[in-house]
Amino acid sequence: MCGRITQKSNAKKLGLGLASADHVVPGVAPPRYNGSPGQEHWVIREQPETHAYSLDRLWWGLIPHWCKDPQGDRKPINAKAETIASLPSFRDGYKKRRCLVPIDNFFEWKAIKGAYKQPYAIGMKSGAPFALAGIWENWKRPSTEEWVRTFTIITTEANDLMRPIHDRMPVIIGPADYARWLSPDEPDPRDLLRPYPAEPMTMWPISSRVNKPVDDDPEILDAVGI
DNA sequence: CCAGACGTTGTT
DNA sequence: GTCTGG
DNA sequence: CCAGACGTTGTT
DNA sequence: GTCTGG
Numbered sequence: 001m002c003g004r005i006t007q008k009s010n011a012k013k014l015g016l017g018l019a020s021a022d023h024v025v026p027g028v029a030p031p032r033y034n035g036s037p038g039q040e041h042w043v044i045r046e047q048p049e050t051h052a053y054s055l056d057r058l059w060w061g062l063i064p065h066w067c068k069d070p071q072g073d074r075k076p077i078n079a080k081a082e083t084i085a086s087l088p089s090f091r092d093g094y095k096k097r098r099c100l101v102p103i104d105n106f107f108e109w110k111a112i113k114g115a116y117k118q119p120y121a122i123g124m125k126s127g128a129p130f131a132l133a134g135i136w137e138n139w140k141r142p143s144t145e146e147w148v149r150t151f152t153i154i155t156t157e158a159n160d161l162m163r164p165i166h167d168r169m170p171v172i173i174g175p176a177d178y179a180r181w182l183s184p185d186e187p188d189p190r191d192l193l194r195p196y197p198a199e200p201m202t203m204w205p206i207s208s209r210v211n212k213p214v215d216d217d218p219e220i221l222d223a224v225g226i
Numbered sequence: 227c228c229a230g231a232c233g234t235t236g237t238t
Numbered sequence: 239g240t241c242t243g244g
Numbered sequence: 245c246c247a248g249a250c251g252t253t254g255t256t
Numbered sequence: 257g258t259c260t261g262g
Contacts, residue, residue, distance in 0.1 A: 155234080
């Protein structure tokens with residue numbers, strides 16, 4: 001599963017060669033060294049009309065458009081690849097509002113029976129940013145009429161690298177498939193929702209300092225070993 | 227018909 | 239135990 | 245995901 | 257908004 005990410009590279013790199021974010025005001029988009037659900041993160045989308053790609057900040061935790069009061073309701077941070085095409089909360093987004101979440105790493109906790117959990121960082125051997133598959137939604141806050149944009153990350157079964165620590169992992173989209181995943185002309189690209197090959201990936205144990213959901217502590221860099 | 231849910235994970 | 243907040 | 249709280253009243 | 261359960 002996937003409940004913590006890093007977006008430490010600059011916006012140019014996190015655009016993955018598809019999108020840029022030069023319109024973003026400096027200072028409003030700090031790097032995420034230990035990013036959590038409930039925070040804003042970089043997300044790449046395709047504009048339906050112009051087919052241009054954009055890199056924007058969306059809230060992690062999907063709020064369906066029909067939701068009255070997300071205070072009381074849950075905001076799913078993950079959606080299962082196996083069921084996303086049919087579940088009421090996800091199927092419209094899956095058809096029409098797919099996105100890529102560009103990251104440097106994600107974290108996973110290995111549950112050790114009767115004991116602590118050991119956090120791990122997972123990334124590419126190359127150190128390059130890569131893309132997770134997501135879907136997003138628009139939601140209008142009734143009190144202020146303001147539009148809120150949220151996303152959720154799709155999960156699938158673990159690959160050989162991750163299976164020792166966890167039975168699920170986020171869906172990773174390779175560069176060759178960016179365009180297909182984002183294209184509104186592909187209503188059901190479910191063949192992309194499979195475990196990513198283990199070979200280009202790497203994984204290492206990190207300090208449990210990352211347990212604390214604080215992502216602006218510079219010392220977190222040591223914890224992650226970056 | 228209306229009311230109520232709508233999600234995932236892990237752990238017991 | 240379960241929910242909210244980061 | 246984990247950490248931390250775990251409450252009520254009335255008024256804006 | 258749409259589906260399930262009573």
